[in-house]
Amino acid sequence: MENNTILSERIKKIIDYKGLTINKFSESVEASNSYFNKVLKNNTSIGSDRLEKIIRTYPDISPEWLLTGEGEMIKNADKPSVKKTETLNDGIPLIPVEAMAGIGNGSVAIKERDIQERYLVPDFVESDFMIRVKGPSMEPHFNSGDIIACKIMRDRSFFQWGKVYVIHHREQGTMIKRLFPSDDSMLECKSDNKAFPPFTLEVSQLTNIALVLGVIRLE
Numbered sequence: 001m002e003n004n005t006i007l008s009e010r011i012k013k014i015i016d017y018k019g020l021t022i023n024k025f026s027e028s029v030e031a032s033n034s035y036f037n038k039v040l041k042n043n044t045s046i047g048s049d050r051l052e053k054i055i056r057t058y059p060d061i062s063p064e065w066l067l068t069g070e071g072e073m074i075k076n077a078d079k080p081s082v083k084k085t086e087t088l089n090d091g092i093p094l095i096p097v098e099a100m101a102g103i104g105n106g107s108v109a110i111k112e113r114d115i116q117e118r119y120l121v122p123d124f125v126e127s128d129f130m131i132r133v134k135g136p137s138m139e140p141h142f143n144s145g146d147i148i149a150c151k152i153m154r155d156r157s158f159f160q161w162g163k164v165y166v167i168h169h170r171e172q173g174t175m176i177k178r179l180f181p182s183d184d185s186m187l188e189c190k191s192d193n194k195a196f197p198p199f200t201l202e203v204s205q206l207t208n209i210a211l212v213l214g215v216i217r218l219e
Contacts, residue, residue: 005043010066012040013073014058016141019163019213029053060123091118092149094130100166100174100208124149127213131166137191138164138176146217148176150210156203159187164212170205176212 015025015036022040023033031050039046055063065071099114110129119130127149133142141164142148150166159165161180167189168174177189182200190198 006069007046008040008043010069010073011036011046011054014054014061014066017073017214018058019211029057091120092124092127092130093118094132094147097131097134097174100131100168100210121149121216124214126151128152128210130216133176137193137196139193141192142176142215143217146215148215149213151213153209153211156206156209160211166208166210166212167201167206168208169201170207172201 015022018025020028022036026033026036029050030053035050038044051066054066055061060074062071062073062075065073093110093115094117095110095114096116099111121127121130124130128151130147130149133144133146133148135144148164148166153159153165159179159181162178164176165179166174166176167179175189177191180188180190182188185202185204186200187203187206188198188200
C-alpha cells in the first residue's frame with residue numbers, strides 16, 4: 001500500500017504539472033475516465049501497461065523518477081527547453097511582478113516597456129506572459145526565483161478550483177495563490193507553504209487574474 005501511495009503522489013504531480021484534470025489525463029493515456037480517479041482516491045496499483053503509456057505520452061517525464069522516485073520529474077530539469085529570442089517581437093514576454101498591475105483583462109495589453117525578455121518555450125505556447133516567483137509562500141511547489149508561465153483569465157465566472165493563479169489585488173498587490181470558492185463574492189487564497197495562513201478576498205477587488213500553466217526552475 002505504501003508503494004502504491006507514493007506512486008499515486010507522483011501521478012498527481014504529473015497531472016498538476018501538465019495542468020490537466022484527472023479525466024483529461026486518463027484520456028491522454030487511453031484509460032477510462034474512472035481509472036485514475038480510482039487509482040488516486042484508493043491508492044490502488046497501476047498496471048505496467050499504463051505506466052508505459054504515460055512514459056510514451058509524456059516523454060519529458062523521467063521514467064526513473066516515475067517508477068522509483070529517484071532524480072527529477074522532468075528530464076534534464078537543470079537544462080529547460082528555453083530559448084531567448086533575438087528580438088522582442090516573438091516569444092513569451094517575461095515581465096516583472098510589479099507589471100501585473102498594468103495588465104488588463106479586457107483590451108489593455110502587456111506594455112512593451114515592461115517586457116524584460118522574450119522566450120520560446122514549446123510547452124507554454126498558450127501562455128500570455130512569464131514572471132519570476134518572489135518569496136517562499138508557494139514552496140515547495142514554486143521556489144523564489146522560478147519562472148512561471150501564465151495565461152490571462154478574462155472570464156471571471158469560471159475558476160479551476162485548487163489551481164495556482166497569479167492575482168493582483170487593488171490594495172494587496174500581486175500574489176501567487178491556489179484559489180478555492182468561499183461565497184458568491186469571495187475567493188479563498190491558500191499558500192502551499194503552511195507557514196502562510198489562508199485568507200479571503202473579494203473577486204471585485206481583483207484587477208487581474210492569470211492561471212499558472214507551468215514552471216521553469218533554474219539552478
